[in-house]
Amino acid sequence: MAIEITMPPLSEEMPEGIVVEWRIEAGRRVEKGQVVAEVETDKAVVELEAPAAGVLAVQLAQRGQPVPAGGLIGVLAGEGEDVEEVRERYAGRAAGQTAATGPAGGAGCPVPAGEVLRAIPLHGTRGAVAARMLRSRQQAAQYQVRIDCDAEGLLRARSALKKNKQTRNITLNAMILKCVAPVLKQHPMINATIVGDMIYQHAKANIGVAVALPNGVVAPVVRDIGGKSLAEVSGELDGLAEAARARKLRPEHLQGGTFSVSTLGSYGVHSFTAIIVPPQVAILAIGAIRDEPVVRDGQCVAGKRIALTLSADHRAVDGAVAAEFLQGLQRVLEDPAPLLS
Secondary structure, X not given: OOEEEEOOOOOOOOOEEEEEEEOOOOOOEEOOOOEEEEEEOOOOEEEEEOOOOEEEEEEOOOOOOEEEOOOEEEEEEOOOOOHHXXXXXXXXXXXXXXXXOOOOOOOOOOOOOOOOOOOOOOOHHHHHHHHHHHHHHHHOOEEEEEEEEEOHHHHHHHHHHHOOOXXXXXXXXXXXXXXXXXXXXXXXXXXXXXXXXXXXXXXXOOEEEOEEXXXXXXXXXXXXXXXXXXXXXXXXXXXXXXXXXXXXOOHHHHOOOOEEEEEOHHHOOOOOOOOOOOOEOEEEEEOOOEEEEEEEOOEEEEEEEEEEEXXXXXXXXXXXXXXXXXXXXXXXXHOOHHHHO
């Protein structure tokens, strides 16, 4: 009996997935549980396993082709089944895909022919990010609170870490995450999620960190940061970022976040606002460390400043709570040495 391979169930934000690559050529035998293809969902690129042993008779979905959840991707000829007979049976079948996007400059395109550089379908990771962020803006009562921090202490701590061979590669992002975790513990309403009509405060700081990709943004989660050393946090953060860029993240790497952090400091952006990642109730946007004149002891001197902008959901987080969280984080960031030693 032929065994149909289908697109796995996806989330509400992404009713379709994309075949990234076939791992097995048509006509080759596979065992149950063997990886036959990679598909891109809204969470990550995941490996699709054969539901049974057999011969891959037909590849219905081509590389890069969107297929709805439950739609046919390929067909296995079962044990003892004639492969050619299965191929003939499915010869006229097409992968279950949504209506094709019109070609650039063609029907349905609002731009005159010849003026389109490239038409990019809003599906896959980018489509999922777009749907999730739109839902966030529509459903959450978002507002922003911003504070400036003296970054001198943070830079001194980083310089001290660089003098030690075991800690020289620890990044500024890892240091900031390690500083955020204890402040989240002190402000549990920030470290929370909203599901239905319930607000859930979380005991552990599972922080998602935004990673930019060519086709969108993902936020892999570093779990229980408060229970890990700075070196462990830095190593895990680096590993997740590398996996994200190599499209090797697993769905579990992107689940269970209780708070998120996004930084554009490497792009020279001084400050910005970030959109909350549902079902979380807050996200922290971190700007670049910048040179700025500051007043110390009545004298204007050169200083180092960093802007922190918290986007919060007013359904759970009142303005005073958001301000107190930023004040607490400011104190830790301006004197992080005890926490990072």
